[in-house]
Amino acid sequence: MEDVQPLHALSGQIAQLDRLNPQLIERLRHEALTAPAPWKAEYGEYQSGGWWTTSLMNASGEADDVKIGDCVARPTALLESMPATAALLAELGLSYMWVRLARLEANAFLWEHRDYDELDHVERHRLHIPLHTNSSAFLVTGGAKVHMGGGRIWRLTPTYAHGVCNLLGPDRIHLIADVYANDAYQRLARQGQLPPSAAESLPDASPAVLADKVAAARRLANLGYVDAAEQLLLRLFYSFALPEGTTYDLIAQLHTALGDAEASTRWVEAKSKLLALTS
Template identity: 80%
Template structure:
């Protein structure tokens, strides 16, 4: 962590490490994730740059290609039948699963700032991550703090906080992700063992002048005919500087307003409302 930088005091409420996993078990899980005949699907296109793929291990239908999550009593998919070590871990944890997926994020790929669960029933649930294949340039940003989710542990993410993920250089980042309902088994896993993420780095805050410079740079790209690149430049600010919630989307709307494209400005304002909808 940089000198003077400290994680937000509420960071552990957003992301935390839970119990440690045996290294040999993690290696066997990783081998299964890399070799199983997974039907990877690119879903939730509004949330990503491209390069984010998922496949289901437990869901409502039992089909691995069914990856749009929803409330259900999850059952094993056809893919999990090819992954006995993973199936054994999920059984041993004894949790009440809503959905279990493998998620793969390629190099130079981003999940844009968003929050999850708004479309689901308002019951207590939690998201668990087990990193299986990762690198130091793959990280999550939540609350203006950058966190690399290291292997060897179960992590708990609270995705109702605005967050985003990137993999800058590769190789692919692959996580086992389980959305679970809160019950006694979950509380035994989580209670008393939640640790702040090591190496968390508070992102620097940008001044209004710096943001104006970024907007001007995006305007120059747009004027040259590279509107998509201009939008990406502004979206990626979320991963390098601490911004107020939704500020990247606001900057894009401001860009299009300055260009006289009110339709595009309205579209990005609507995207902000959709991606950052708050659960009640």
């Protein structure tokens, strides 16, 4: 398993890029909140529930087509109803693979995972523009949590293990653009950095703390609340700096202790899928 990354190494995983005009951000936010978006829940195995997406650019031109793939993206009818957003995307001059709005509700989680493994092996990057957020919404990667504040374009390297949560709400809405490398992207990314104030190291979890959490999960499972027991362990990723895949290992071990070999195997397989591990 990989070691937790020091904060100074996080800039390879997440960074702030250009600052955007506040009036433009307000127009983008208004469009995102009022556009007739056909929100869809996709990638169910990656989330707790409460994560919704809708497409602005994709292969089909249909806004409810949200399972990303390599393509030459074209605008959807939804983007055509969002002129300020469309103008910004055109102005950036990027080579778009897919552009989405992503909405994460309060008390919702995207579990620890990696992205892009199923796609062609070419250089691509993920850009985030936060449009509607709050301080309890943050991304975890490399043993640190980062609140992606508004007013900027952010770069995320999603081939590193990461997860996202929105603890208290209101909804977190980001514009997410997956782009292929081109000259416009290189110019945009050239000044990327992660200020120390943007990231906070998570505390380590001692064996005693983990044992206590596992014991609490087992009590829940014994009472019949198996889903709650699993979620208790999955949420440790957002509170502690853990070696990669630890929460999945703990859940598999829990089911082994409960005598449910099938569930244990299912979580071992989930770890391999979500973290793109190969044998």
